Amino acid sequence: MKDRQPKLKDYLHDIQQCVKCGTCHAYCPVYDQERREPVVARGKMALAQTLLEGKTEIDERFMRNLSECLLCGSCSNKCPNKVPVEEIVAATRREIAAQKGLSLFGVGLTQVLRRPWLMKLGARFGHLFSAVLFRRIPQQSGLRLRFPAPYIRRDRTIPKVAPHFLRDSYPEFIPGAEDRPHVALFTGCMINFMFPQIGDAAIRLLKALKINIHIPKDQGCCGVPALSSGSGGTVTELAQRNFEALGRTKVDAVLTMCASCNFGLRSHLAKIGGEAGEELAGKVMDIHPFLIKYGIQEILAHTPAPAEVTRVTWHDPCHLRNIGVTAEPRALLRALPGIEFVEMPDADKCCGLGGTFSVYHYDLSLRIGAKKVDSIASTKAAVVATGCPGCMLQLQDSINHAGLNCRVCHSLELLDRALNLEQSE
Amino acid sequence: MLDKAIIQQLQQIVGADYLTTEPADLTCYAFDATQRRYLPDVVVYPHNAAEIAEILKLANAKRIPVVPRGSGSGFSGGSLPIEGGIELVLRRMDRILEIDEENMIAVVEPGVVTETFQKAVEAHGLFYPPDPASLKFSSMGGNVAECAGGPRCVKYGVTRDYILGLEVVTPTGDIINTGGRTMKGVVGYDLTRLFVGSEGTLGVVTQIIVKLIPKPAAVKTMLITFDSIRGASQAVSHIVLGRIIPTTLEFMDSTSLDVVRKATNIVIPEQVKAVLVVEVDGEPELLEKQAQQILTIVQPFGVVDTKIAQNKAESDDIWKLRRSISPSLRTVNPNKFNEDICVPRSRIPDMIVALEKISSEVGVPIINFGHAGDGNIHVNVMVDLATPGMDEKVERALRAIFEATLELGGTISGEHGIGITKAPYLRMELKDKVIDYMRIIKRALDPNNILNPGKIFGTDGGQ
Ligand SMILES: Cc1cc2nc3c(=O)[nH]c(=O)nc-3n(C[C@H](O)[C@H](O)[C@H](O)COP(=O)(O)OP(=O)(O)OC[C@H]3O[C@@H](n4cnc5c(N)ncnc54)[C@H](O)[C@@H]3O)c2cc1C
Numbered sequence: 087m088k089d090r091q092p093k094l095k096d097y098l099h100d101i102q103q104c105v106k107c108g109t110c111h112a113y114c115p116v117y118d119q120e121r122r123e124p125v126v127a128r129g130k131m132a133l134a135q136t137l138l139e140g141k142t143e144i145d146e147r148f149m150r151n152l153s154e155c156l157l158c159g160s161c162s163n164k165c166p167n168k169v170p171v172e173e174i175v176a177a178t179r180r181e182i183a184a185q186k187g188l189s190l191f192g193v194g195l196t197q198v199l200r201r202p203w204l205m206k207l208g209a210r211f212g213h214l215f216s217a218v219l220f221r222r223i224p225q226q227s228g229l230r231l232r233f234p235a236p237y238i239r240r241d242r243t244i245p246k247v248a249p250h251f252l253r254d255s256y257p258e259f260i261p262g263a264e265d266r267p268h269v270a271l272f273t274g275c276m277i278n279f280m281f282p283q284i285g286d287a288a289i290r291l292l293k294a295l296k297i298n299i300h301i302p303k304d305q306g307c308c309g310v311p312a313l314s315s316g317s318g319g320t321v322t323e324l325a326q327r328n329f330e331a332l333g334r335t336k337v338d339a340v341l342t343m344c345a346s347c348n349f350g351l352r353s354h355l356a357k358i359g360g361e362a363g364e365e366l367a368g369k370v371m372d373i374h375p376f377l378i379k380y381g382i383q384e385i386l387a388h389t390p391a392p393a394e395v396t397r398v399t400w401h402d403p404c405h406l407r408n409i410g411v412t413a414e415p416r417a418l419l420r421a422l423p424g425i426e427f428v429e430m431p432d433a434d435k436c437c438g439l440g441g442t443f444s445v446y447h448y449d450l451s452l453r454i455g456a457k458k459v460d461s462i463a464s465t466k467a468a469v470v471a472t473g474c475p476g477c478m479l480q481l482q483d484s485i486n487h488a489g490l491n492c493r494v495c496h497s498l499e500l501l502d503r504a505l506n507l508e509q510s511e
Numbered sequence: 512m513l514d515k516a517i518i519q520q521l522q523q524i525v526g527a528d529y530l531t532t533e534p535a536d537l538t539c540y541a542f543d544a545t546q547r548r549y550l551p552d553v554v555v556y557p558h559n560a561a562e563i564a565e566i567l568k569l570a571n572a573k574r575i576p577v578v579p580r581g582s583g584s585g586f587s588g589g590s591l592p593i594e595g596g597i598e599l600v601l602r603r604m605d606r607i608l609e610i611d612e613e614n615m616i617a618v619v620e621p622g623v624v625t626e627t628f629q630k631a632v633e634a635h636g637l638f639y640p641p642d643p644a645s646l647k648f649s650s651m652g653g654n655v656a657e658c659a660g661g662p663r664c665v666k667y668g669v670t671r672d673y674i675l676g677l678e679v680v681t682p683t684g685d686i687i688n689t690g691g692r693t694m695k696g697v698v699g700y701d702l703t704r705l706f707v708g709s710e711g712t713l714g715v716v717t718q719i720i721v722k723l724i725p726k727p728a729a730v731k732t733m734l735i736t737f738d739s740i741r742g743a744s745q746a747v748s749h750i751v752l753g754r755i756i757p758t759t760l761e762f763m764d765s766t767s768l769d770v771v772r773k774a775t776n777i778v779i780p781e782q783v784k785a786v787l788v789v790e791v792d793g794e795p796e797l798l799e800k801q802a803q804q805i806l807t808i809v810q811p812f813g814v815v816d817t818k819i820a821q822n823k824a825e826s827d828d829i830w831k832l833r834r835s836i837s838p839s840l841r842t843v844n845p846n847k848f849n850e851d852i853c854v855p856r857s858r859i860p861d862m863i864v865a866l867e868k869i870s871s872e873v874g875v876p877i878i879n880f881g882h883a884g885d886g887n888i889h890v891n892v893m894v895d896l897a898t899p900g901m902d903e904k905v906e907r908a909l910r911a912i913f914e915a916t917l918e919l920g921g922t923i924s925g926e927h928g929i930g931i932t933k934a935p936y937l938r939m940e941l942k943d944k945v946i947d948y949m950r951i952i953k954r955a956l957d958p959n960n961i962l963n964p965g966k967i968f969g970t971d972g973g974q
């Protein structure tokens with residue numbers, strides 16, 4: 087499909103808003119590890135600017151520098167001039183793919199990085215992975231972009247594809263009470279194909295609140311992996327498809343359980359053009375504040391506490407932090423019977439996954455993850471909860487590398503378990 | 512362009528992974544916070560003084576410019592490679608080598624970020640007061656080279672007042688130590704003070720011995736609004752005459768209040784023409800008393816309203832007002848010329864009057880706020896450079912501002928240094944003879960003018 091995503095030149099004004107102050111140094115997780123200007127927002131804005139001015143070639147180093155970004159928005163969140171860095175980086179990647187005639191930015195990058203051992207490993211395991219595990223996953227799923235061949239390594243905790251997919255297990259409509267809101271549940275690829283138990287938990291929680299739940303079967307990927315890989319055409323196509331699926335029935339909210347999906351869905355729907363897209367984008371909402379708004383805390387207050395107390399901490403996914411959803415998940419965890427909530431230091435620092443970042447910069451990604459693990463370890467928590475399956479993968483992989491005895495799960499799973507909803511079903 | 516042989520020699524010194532000549536990397540080092548652009552020929556990331564000494568020896572022998580760079584947050588272009596050459600990035604030398612509680616000193620490498628260092632010493636109950644607004648990202652080496660200051664310097668002084676000794680690599684490649692680990696020390700010339708504030712033109716700082724003080728137990732923040740800037744300024748003088756030295760005495764004049772009124776939803780009553788944010792620190796029991804004393808002292812000077820913050824949230828609210836100016840400025844005009852003049856604190860109202868006059872005469876908005884306690888005014892000339900003839904207007908406004916500053920007994924730069932942006936105005940403040948002596952010093956240390964050439968004195972260099 088024709089790429090209807092904004093072009094790099096559409097961001098000229100935004101790029102000029104970067105005054106090169108250096109504030110982003112203090113917040114960029116990659117800069118924190120590397121201490122090199124090309125990895126931080128300021129350097130990337132300088133590169134985007136020179137590309138637009140025609141003062142630079144897209145050579146291998148240029149591509150590499152553009153690849154070293156998690157699209158986490160930690161910089162733009164604190165930037166005094168609100169420069170939309172992650173959007174500009176994504177647009178630059180699309181520009182690279184377009185100018186270089188690549189299907190994907192990542193394809194070029196694989197050649198740039200030229201790590202033969204990694205490619206070989208990737209080819210061997212990746213083949214297995216895609217052949218056996220991905221056989222059942224549609225071509226269009228972001229998972230194929232998120233886990234391309236080089237992702238697969240012997241020392242990596244590799245996610246498993248679930249025996250049953252989430253959307254296949256439910257009807258398209260689960261009625262609630264007449265006077266309660268209607269929501270469309272956006273499942274996202276990771277939860278649909280790999281962690282359907284999170285979706286099961288969400289559906290049970292929404293049912294307990296008597297919400298009317300729509301789960302359109304033809305919804306697709308949120309587009310973040312395609313955005314990260316610089317495939318503008320795919321992003322547009324996916325946004326169109328989701329617009330049709332989610333906009334079919336009038337709903338009060340479109341709920342996401344994955345922070346990245348929330349970001350992707352919101353920004354891409356808004357950009358397919360037209361008021362309808364923007365209106366639907368405006369309804370996209372993370373599930374935590376929704377559950378609070380419709381009374382989950384009252385139910386929790388009447389739930390008996392188990393004998394055993396578990397110590398739990400929370401990791402802020404970047405894409406929840408960026409939209410200000412930080413208090414609600416904590417409030418929910420604090421309200422859980424049988425759970426002692428402890429705050430970890432730097433809870434809002436990125437875990438280091440970053441779309442396809444960790445595919446190509448695994449060692450760097452692990453170093454960022456290791457810092458996160460130190461924070462987690464300092465809390466002595468038995469469980470880290472978070473609101474994004476991508477973060478879950480990265481956190482568990484980092485924790486396993488560190489040999490820490492700690493489990494990662496989605497906050498929805500903890501809520502579900504505390505309310506004992508599965509048993510009472 | 513540097514020839515291959517030199518790049519190879521540099522590679523041998525720092526290791527191939529710690530050097531780059533890739534255009535896509537150089538582009539990212541062509542900037543600092545002045546937004547001017549100059550490409551270096553090579554960027555190197557040294558690990559220690561010995562490597563830097565080798566680099567400088569090579570550069571000195573081959574007459575290659577070397578520009579030290581910390582975080583590149585400078586406002587005067589100090590880290591820009593205006594003649595190309597070697598960009599010497601010091602951010603990788605970022606160890607805190609020692610925190611000595613008994614002697615209350617610390618030893619750090621130049622790449623340590625200011626705030627990281629402050630947090631580390633505060634964990635020991637100690638305090639490093641200099642607090643430039645860039646402290647979350649500026650480097651200690653950059654702070655030393657620019658002699659950075661901040662709001663707290665009314666009470667505690669600037670970077671210079673906390674530097675006991677340095678390890679410096681000279682432009683000819685010698686590693687020397689100045690000062691030491693003691694509060695007292697009068698052996699020979701005070702070279703430490705010479706290097707502090709030398710803007711990376713006399714040597715590369717590779718270790719810093721820092722003086723620390725006990726961390727104040729508590730801080731109290733208050734907001735006082737006035738019906739005129741003169742009232743606010745008299746209030747400041749009387750607070751000081753009352754022998755109270757607040758930690759912080761920040762002011763906003765009516766130009767900056769107008770900008771905030773327009774750009775944000777913060778409510779500021781119309782009759783308010785000036786605002787002071789005052790902070791006192793010390794033992795918690797004394798603070799409430801001091802705050803009350805201050806409120807009594809300022810009463811006669813046209814106070815509209817006062818507020819003493821009772822908790823962190825209320826204090827954050829007060830600071831929000833002060834911090835909202837910088838981001839709001841861009842709503843006035845896209846281009847900002849941000850000067851950091853300093854006048855004796857009793858002359859602030861005269862300076863504000865002069866600024867208002869310049870603003871209307873030249874026809875450009877000028878927005879002022881800053882540190883009332885030490886007379887340091889952030890003067891922001893806000894323009895749209897796309898307007899024809901604007902460059903010339905800016906130049907006229909800046910000269911007039913500096914003239915007025917000097918007439919009132921002030922200085923054209925309180926914090927940001929001369930670098931390249933203020934070099935054209937150096938002679939307005941310094942007598943030729945003084946500049947001559949400064950150049951003699953530069954020449955003695957850097958006979959071939961390879962270290963940060965073209966800075967402070969302009970492009971005719973240190974020769
Ligand atoms: C948003 C913002 C707010 C600011 N607020 C303040 C403020 O409140 N007060 C204030 O004083 N300044 C302020 N500044 C200016 C700037 O942050 C300071 O000048 C700071 O000290 C520069 O540190 P840096 O590490 O970024 O140095 P750089 O910009 O990298 O370099 C500055 C100068 O120091 C030299 N240098 C750097 N490291 C060394 C070294 N190890 N040895 C020798 N020379 C060296 C460089 O050659 C250059 O001349 C602000 C800047 C910004 C962008």
Ligand code: SF4
Pocket residue numbers: 103104105106107108109110111127128131161164165166167168169171
């Ligand atoms: S914080 Fe924003 S304006 Fe400042 S350098 Fe980074 S991207 Fe540019």
Ligand code: SF4
Pocket residue numbers: 113114115116117125126127130154155156157158159160161162171172
């Ligand atoms: S989006 Fe994240 S990784 Fe990318 S430049 Fe900003 S802070 Fe760094």
